[in-house]
Amino acid sequence: MKKVIIFGVGLIGGSFALALRKAGAVSEVVGFGRSTATLEQARQLGILDRIGQDVDAEVGDADLILLATPVGQMAELMGRIAPHLGTHTLITDGGSTKCDVVAAARVSLGNKLAQFVPAHPIAGGEKSGAGAAQADLYQGKKVVLTPLAENSKASVESVRRAWELCGAAVSELTPQQHDEVFAAVSHLPHLLSFALVHDIAQR
Secondary structure, eight states, X not given: OOEEEEESOSHHHHHHHXXXXXXXXXXXXXEEOSOHHHHHHHHHTXXXXXXXXXXXXXXXXXXXXXXXXXXXXXXXXXXXXXXXXXXXXXXXXXXXXXXXXXXXXXXXXXXGGGGBOOEEEEOOOSOOSGXXXXXXXXXXXXXXXXXXXXXXXXXXHHHHHHHHHTTOEEEEOOHHHHHHHHHHHTTSOHHHHHHHHHHHHHO
């Protein structure tokens, strides 16, 4: 990939960028966020090549966009980028719920919906923010894709490959299956819920 854009350069977004860099899979990483200080820190840490200045101009030639913002911000963000997306640009996300993200995408992305392949990386850490980002955060961790009927096989495979390059083990569920599973296991210890999700995703 030549160009990846990260919206929300914290633990999830920053680690995604660092992992792709470590894999030699990306030439340029551009970041957007609400905090200039956080973006500058990310640039100094080598997470970003550049801090994005103009969303409309940047998204047109991106190969992949990661939405690593809180889920509640995604609808507005999708609406902002949709008119300017290149035909080859794919979008994925790091949201921990999927039905609401997909519903937002159906409204906000319009005829660009097929370019969005939702994902939930099941990884985290005690600390947050760009300073907590690490290249091996996703190593051996599970990422659940929840592809849409509108997605092409090639688009799903490209997004799968990006997460695999980060070291993740990728599986697929429908958005509904994902949310039902995670609602059911949310009260379980993390390792047990991870094992259960892994088992369901393999069926």
